[in-house]
Amino acid sequence: MASSASITGLFSRLSLLSRNTTTTATMTTTTTPRLFSTTSTSLARKAPPPAAGGSAPKAARRSRQAPKSENFFRIRTLRRNMFSPAPPPLRMARLRYLRHWTIHRAWQLFRRKQHEAIEKERSRMHAGMYNACEELRKTVGPGSRGEGYLYRVAMEKKGVYGLEGVPIEYARFQTDSPAKEAWNHDWKR
Amino acid sequence: MAASSRGSRAFRGIFSSSPTICSRCATTRFYSATAATETKAPVTDASPPAASTKTPYPYDIRSGLVLTRPPLLTRTLHPFENAYFFYQKRLEERLNTPFITSIYFKPDTAAQLDWSLKVQERGGTVAKELGTYHGKSSNAWDDELKVGDQLSSQESVLNSLLKDAAARVSDDAEVIAPEDVVPVERPVERLSEADKKNDVRRLDRQMERTLYLVVKGPDGWGFPADVLKDENLHEGAKRVLDQAAGVNMNTWLVGRVPVAHLVQEPVMGKNGEVQKKGRKTFFLKGRIMAGQADLKGNPFGYTDFKWLTREELEKELSPEYFRGVRNMMADR
Amino acid sequence: MSRCQAVARPLARQLRQQCAIRPFTTGAARAAAATEEVQQTSSSAAAQPSPLDLDPNSVLPEFESNLIKAGKMPIGSRRRRVAMRTTANLPFEQLPYQAFQEARAILAADRQEKVTKIQEELEKISLLEKKDASLVKGGQAMKDTKLASLRRYVEQLKIQADINDPLVKKRFEDGLGDMNKPIYRHYAERKWRSYDYRLITQRIKQFNIVPDVLPKLDPVADVQLYFRQAKIPPGEIVDSLISENPPRLRVQVFDKGPRLVSLVVLDSDVPDVEKDAFSKRCHFLAANISLSPSDTSLPLSRIRADDQLAVPWLPPTSQKGAPYHRLGIYLLEQKPDTKLDVAKLKELYASRDGFSLKSFRDKFSLTPVGFNMFRSVWDDNTAGVMARHGIAGADVEFRPTRVHSLKPPVKPRGWEAKRQGPAYRHLWKYTKRIKGLSNARGWTKRR
Numbered sequence: 026m027a028s029s030a031s032i033t034g035l036f037s038r039l040s041l042l043s044r045n046t047t048t049t050a051t052m053t054t055t056t057t058p059r060l061f062s063t064t065s066t067s068l069a070r071k072a073p074p075p076a077a078g079g080s081a082p083k084a085a086r087r088s089r090q091a092p093k094s095e096n097f098f099r100i101r102t103l104r105r106n107m108f109s110p111a112p113p114p115l116r117m118a119r120l121r122y123l124r125h126w127t128i129h130r131a132w133q134l135f136r137r138k139q140h141e142a143i144e145k146e147r148s149r150m151h152a153g154m155y156n157a158c159e160e161l162r163k164t165v166g167p168g169s170r171g172e173g174y175l176y177r178v179a180m181e182k183k184g185v186y187g188l189e190g191v192p193i194e195y196a197r198f199q200t201d202s203p204a205k206e207a208w209n210h211d212w213k214r
Numbered sequence: 215m216a217a218s219s220r221g222s223r224a225f226r227g228i229f230s231s232s233p234t235i236c237s238r239c240a241t242t243r244f245y246s247a248t249a250a251t252e253t254k255a256p257v258t259d260a261s262p263p264a265a266s267t268k269t270p271y272p273y274d275i276r277s278g279l280v281l282t283r284p285p286l287l288t289r290t291l292h293p294f295e296n297a298y299f300f301y302q303k304r305l306e307e308r309l310n311t312p313f314i315t316s317i318y319f320k321p322d323t324a325a326q327l328d329w330s331l332k333v334q335e336r337g338g339t340v341a342k343e344l345g346t347y348h349g350k351s352s353n354a355w356d357d358e359l360k361v362g363d364q365l366s367s368q369e370s371v372l373n374s375l376l377k378d379a380a381a382r383v384s385d386d387a388e389v390i391a392p393e394d395v396v397p398v399e400r401p402v403e404r405l406s407e408a409d410k411k412n413d414v415r416r417l418d419r420q421m422e423r424t425l426y427l428v429v430k431g432p433d434g435w436g437f438p439a440d441v442l443k444d445e446n447l448h449e450g451a452k453r454v455l456d457q458a459a460g461v462n463m464n465t466w467l468v469g470r471v472p473v474a475h476l477v478q479e480p481v482m483g484k485n486g487e488v489q490k491k492g493r494k495t496f497f498l499k500g501r502i503m504a505g506q507a508d509l510k511g512n513p514f515g516y517t518d519f520k521w522l523t524r525e526e527l528e529k530e531l532s533p534e535y536f537r538g539v540r541n542m543m544a545d546r
Numbered sequence: 547m548s549r550c551q552a553v554a555r556p557l558a559r560q561l562r563q564q565c566a567i568r569p570f571t572t573g574a575a576r577a578a579a580a581t582e583e584v585q586q587t588s589s590s591a592a593a594q595p596s597p598l599d600l601d602p603n604s605v606l607p608e609f610e611s612n613l614i615k616a617g618k619m620p621i622g623s624r625r626r627r628v629a630m631r632t633t634a635n636l637p638f639e640q641l642p643y644q645a646f647q648e649a650r651a652i653l654a655a656d657r658q659e660k661v662t663k664i665q666e667e668l669e670k671i672s673l674l675e676k677k678d679a680s681l682v683k684g685g686q687a688m689k690d691t692k693l694a695s696l697r698r699y700v701e702q703l704k705i706q707a708d709i710n711d712p713l714v715k716k717r718f719e720d721g722l723g724d725m726n727k728p729i730y731r732h733y734a735e736r737k738w739r740s741y742d743y744r745l746i747t748q749r750i751k752q753f754n755i756v757p758d759v760l761p762k763l764d765p766v767a768d769v770q771l772y773f774r775q776a777k778i779p780p781g782e783i784v785d786s787l788i789s790e791n792p793p794r795l796r797v798q799v800f801d802k803g804p805r806l807v808s809l810v811v812l813d814s815d816v817p818d819v820e821k822d823a824f825s826k827r828c829h830f831l832a833a834n835i836s837l838s839p840s841d842t843s844l845p846l847s848r849i850r851a852d853d854q855l856a857v858p859w860l861p862p863t864s865q866k867g868a869p870y871h872r873l874g875i876y877l878l879e880q881k882p883d884t885k886l887d888v889a890k891l892k893e894l895y896a897s898r899d900g901f902s903l904k905s906f907r908d909k910f911s912l913t914p915v916g917f918n919m920f921r922s923v924w925d926d927n928t929a930g931v932m933a934r935h936g937i938a939g940a941d942v943e944f945r946p947t948r949v950h951s952l953k954p955p956v957k958p959r960g961w962e963a964k965r966q967g968p969a970y971r972h973l974w975k976y977t978k979r980i981k982g983l984s985n986a987r988g989w990t991k992r993r
Contacts, residue, residue, distance in 0.1 A: 099317045106311045115308060117355075118626075120638060123712045124358070124646045130710045131649030132298055134656055146545050150473070153541030157475035157496055164494055165271040167442040175275070175496075178446045179470045192466050195503040199288045202401035207286065207418035212505035214461045294648040301645035355625055358643040366644060 272480040272488045276495040277450030278439025280473065280539065281427040281465065283417055283502050283521065285546060287404055290422065291368060297359070300366035303341065304357040307349030313340040328383035343374040376400060414520040417506065424544055425521040427507060428530060429458060432515050435530050437539070439495050440514060447472060451498040458516055460508035465500050472496035473542040476535060497539065604631040639713060653710045660707035667700045704728045725839035728802065735800040738768045746917060749780045753872050753919065759814055759826070759903050760914060767837075767916035768798040769877055783870060784862075784920045787927035790934075792830065792846035792859040797837055797877060797916060804838040806880040808912060809846070812903055813862060813922075815871040817944060828901035829873065831857035833886040856891035857898060861931050862922040867944035870921040877916030878907060886910055 117125060158176065166174035184190055291299075319326035333339070337346035345365050348354060364370050379398040384390055408419035417425065428435050438458040442450045448470040455465065480492035507519045520530070524543045528536050599609040602621045606628070610620055620627060633641050639650065674693055679686040708714050708729035715733075717723050723730030746765055750756055756763055771778045772794040778784060799805070811830035818825045832849045833856060849855050864871045880886060895901060907914065932940040958964055962977040970977055 102314050102317055106314060109311055112309045112311075115305070120641075121355075123638070123716060124641070124643060126715070127653065127710070127712045128298065128301060128645050128649040131294065131652040134710065135292075135294060135652055142545060149541045150544070153474050153539075154471060156541075157472040160475045160477065160494065161447075161472060161496055164273070164275060167275050168444050175442075175447055179448070179472065181470065185469045192503070195464060195466070197284075197286065197503070199285055201288055202404060203286055203406065203418065203421055205402055207402070207406055207421065208416070209504045210417065210506040212462060212464055214464075214505075294645075294652055297645040297648040356628070358645065361642040361644050361647050363644060 269488075272482075273477075273492040273494045275442050276439045276493060277442050277447045277454060278437045278495050278497040279451040279455050279467070279500050280437050280497045280542065281455065281459070281463075281500045281502055281507075283425040285423055286418075286421040288422075289546060290404075296366045296368060300344070300359055301357075303344055304347060304349070304359075307341060307344065307347060308354050308357065310349070312350075322387075324383050324385055324387040327387055327389070328381060331382050331389065332378055342378045343371045372401070414522060414526075415506075417502070417521055419521065420523050423523040423546055425523060426527055426543070427459065427502075428520050428522055428527065429507075429509065429514075429516040430518040434532065435520075436535060437497055438514070438516065439497070446470070447496055448498060451500070454514075455500065458509065458512045458514055459519065460510070462508060463505035464503040465505075466503065468499045468501060470498070473499045474539040476538040497542070499542065598631055603627065604634065606631075638716075656710065657707050660703050664700055664703045664707070667696055667703065671696045671700070701728060705732050725798070725842075726802065731800050731802070731839055734768075734798060738798070738800075742768060746780055749919060750917065753781065755814075755872070755874060755917070755919070759812065759874060759876075760907070761904070763914055763917060765915065765917045767800070767877060768796075769875060769916035769918040770796040770798075771875065771918045771920060772796065778920050780918050780920070782920055783923055784873075785925055785927060786861065786863055786922060786931045789873075789920070789922060790861040790931050793875075794846065795844040795875065795918075796842050797844050798842050799837055799839055799915070802839060804836050804841070805882065806833075806885065807835050807837050807915070808833040808878045808880060808886060808910070809835060809844075809849075810876045810878065810901075810903060810906065811846075811859075812874050812876060812901060813871050814874060815869065816899070817865070817868050822947075825899065826901050826903075827860075828857055828895055828898040829860045829862060831855075831891060831895055833880070833888055833891060853885070853888050856888050857895055860898065861935055861937075863928050863932050863937050863939075864922045864924050865939050865942050865944055866924040866928075867946070868924065869946075870923045872919055873922055874917065874919045876903060876914055878912035879915045881911050884911075 158179070161179060162173045162176040164175060165172045315326070315329065319329055336342070338348065339346050341347075343365075347357065349357070359366055376398050380395050382390055382395060404421065406418045406421065407413075408416035409421075413419060419425070427437070429438050438454050440450065440454045440457075445453070448467055452467060455463075474497040476493070476495045476497075478493040480488050481490040483489045509516050509519055522530060524540075527543075528540075531539075595609045595612060598604045599606055600613065600616075602613060602618045604627050605613050605620050607624055613620060622630070636642070641647075671693060674682075674689065674696070677689070679689050682689040682692070684691075705728055708727075709732075714723075714729055718730055718733045723733065725731055725734065743765065746769075750763055750765075771780070773784060773788045774791075778793075795809075797807075809830065809832045810828065813827040813829055815824045816827045830846060832846070832854050834854050835844065835849065837844070846859060862871060862873045895906075906912070929940045931937075958966070965973055965977045
């Protein structure tokens with residue numbers, strides 16, 4: 026309706042113009058555009074004012090047209106993919122599942138054996154230390170030192186931990202491949 | 215800190231000062247007092263149970279050092295581990311969210327062209343070490359690797375990573391011709407020259423294992439050790455190391471506690487007197503960080519040294535010696 | 547497929563089954579041969595249809611139309627056909643997949659360790675058995691305890707040796723497991739305990755078997771009830787015509803060796819009008835039935851021997867109006883190698899009424915091991931069954947005694963029901979419309 030009002034308005038304006046021109050130039054016989062309606066345009070229905078819902082799509086359109094930051098799409102994609110729901114579990118045929126089950130059981134067993142070996146190694150090392158300390162406790166010390174003197178000195182913790190104790194600046198962790206000079210044999214004090 | 219040594223002195227003090235002691239104090243055991251010896255001499259004997267009036271202790275106390283070089287390299291994976299990791303990676307390919315290039319690479323940059331070229335060469339697979347495998351295609355079910363396929367080995371993983379690391383597109387976003395591609399420097403081999411020559415004096419041999427220093431003395435091969443001369447165990451061990459193997463080694467003695475011991479019983483005569491003194495050797499653990507042993511000028515008569523792994527030590531040392539020290543040796 | 551291949555297929559299948567008995571065979575050699583075959587066939591398949599492509603079991607998509615025109619439909623999915631091309635002739639445990647074969651190697655090594663340990667423990671057991679009890683610290687009692695614990699450990703090791711074998715698992719799942727072997731019994735017991743045991747324990751609790759019939763009942767054997775080929779879930783109401791003939795039981799015991807069991811079918815809800823209570827009645831009693839893990843079928847109709855059947859089957863019948871009768875099937879294990887005197891049982895329990903399972907159990911030193919139950923109510927066929935078997939009481943109808951409530955009478959509920967009186971005369975056109983209350987139609991009829 027708005028458009029028709031504007032069209033009729035346009036036509037009315039054109040007709041006014043043409044009438045004006047015809048009045049000024051009597052000689053010209055311009056064909057005035059005939060309007061569909063005979064009612065005057067001032068009586069035409071006026072478009073209703075935009076409703077309250079109209080503001081939301083407008084706001085959405087505005088936000089979509091707003092300039093996006095440089096990383097907007099990357100962040101959106103990252104958010105969607107990092108926090109996506111978990112995928113459905115794999116479904117396997119019966120024999121394929123049996124193979125998977127076998128591999129799983131073997132891996133569990135393998136890891137258990139690794140853990141048990143570590144535990145055994147630790148307890149073995151501890152047993153060696155414990156037995157040596159027991160023997161030391163019963164030892165009568167060098168020279169005039171009494172029984173267990175060396176043991177008591179060995180049990181002291183002076184200088185064992187802390188800044189003076191462990192030389193972490195020389196520590197080397199294990200790597201997959203050695204350095205170009207794997208070991209510095211020519212180190213001098 | 216020095217409470218323990220004070221304790222024994224205090225104990226002796228109680229004895230010397232007060233003639234009457236309650237039975238509880240008399241039988242309280244401090245660190246090393248065996249109940250038998252103390253209750254035997256409660257009040258009357260104020261002097262410490264010394265060797266002066268009684269028979270001398272029939273053992274020589276010796277302090278030794280087990281100098282270790284811990285492993286420098288990670289262990290080689292078991293073939294099952296390699297196969298399992300590959301299997302799990304292929305399963306992960308079936309379950310993961312897709313790789314989105316636009317997150318990591320800006321369009322129309324050299325890096326993006328380089329990436330696309332490499333992915334294309336791998337047949338569209340993003341993963342570098344899994345061969346051409348698409349986890350969401352209709353052939354995704356065929357994810358198991360066949361026996362004998364070297365694709366799962368550590369060597370093949372390394373090669374695929376090195377291949378991927380080489381730049382295939384120059385900074386001007388031009389594809390570099392295959393003959394002009396600069397390959398990435400390969401890491402040093404895990405088996406060094408010393409391994410190939412089996413030079414047992416070098417420390418870069420058997421880098422996956424722990425090496426132990428053994429020296430050849432008048433009694434055969436063993437760890438460097440010497441009789442204590444009015445010093446403590448750790449002081450003695452340090453002295454032994456400096457005198458025997460030289461100072462040009464960056465070493466660390468791990469605490470004061472002994473980790474292994476060997477006891478050689480004394481030879482007793484018919485009347486109970488000691489014909490030949492026994493030996494008690496207590497070994498401390500040390501770690502070497504740099505340097506090499508040097509036996510020049512050592513006062514113990516050591517002529518040769520070797521750095522051996524646990525299995526090699528088993529062959530080199532005498533059985534009872536090895537049994538005494540075996541417990542402190544790590545599996546690797 | 548070539549003629550020789552077609553002939554070889556059944557043979558390959560036989561070999562496969564034979565190979566399956568050998569545990570953890572490593573098939574590296576055959577695997578290499580298989581991969582070579584694959585490479586040759588794949589290169590030739592690209593050119594023209596190879597023999598594999600004419601086999602409906604392994605035809606590739608591009609040659610499917612050829613096969614269909616020849617009149618043969620491809621078998622299975624395309625995925626299956628591609629897999630069959632490479633691995634059709636191999637037994638499962640020799641399939642050449644790397645992770646699978648490595649896993650099998652690890653598990654085989656572990657099995658070997660367990661077997662060595664079993665041998666060591668068996669040697670220990672034999673040494674201890676030979677040793678005199680006086681030499682053992684703690685005497686005979688300690689020796690027995692030690693032997694028992696060693697034997698228990700050996701059983702654990704036996705299960706640990708086989709539990710990682712995929713073929714054993716598959717065989718059990720297919721129902722082909724030999725129950726004389728401990729691993730299959732272990733699997734069967736685990737399966738039973740995961741659902742059926744829980745169900746039967748729930749029924750024991752729900753139907754109050756435990757205080758009513760026995761003070762304690764924890765089933766150890768799996769008892770399944772079948773009436774005429776149909777499996778009856780525990781506690782289901784069974785039509786009297788169906789239960790007219792004795793049922794069939796399938797009993798699975800989970801400990802090794804044969805044993806003798808007694809079977810009792812007990813009706814716990816026989817109404818006793820004089821006492822206004824319920825009594826028990828024995829519907830079936832048999833003893834000296836031998837059961838073993840591999841011997842599961844127990845048809846009650848086949849128990850006819852004089853040294854086994856004590857009280858023959860009486861069809862369960864419930865009179866009209868009575869609540870349901872709980873018919874419990876109790877399996878009681880006899881003491882090892884002890885046979886019960888069936889003649890004595892006949893003499894004691896021929897009159898079925900007043901049967902006490904507790905006294906039966908105590909008198910003959912039995913242990914309840916298995917239980918199942920069904921229910922019986924009056925239905926259209928019960929009169930016929932009672933007539934055929936001479937059971938009296940078909941003409942009796944029970945009526946539950948009304949136990950009047952001690953609560954005060956309930957006031958009328960509802961807006962309209964509360965406003966019936968003359969004070970609401972002006973509302974009678976609204977309130978006097980309650981069906982039954984206002985117009986004597988419907989649920990209260992004013993006679």
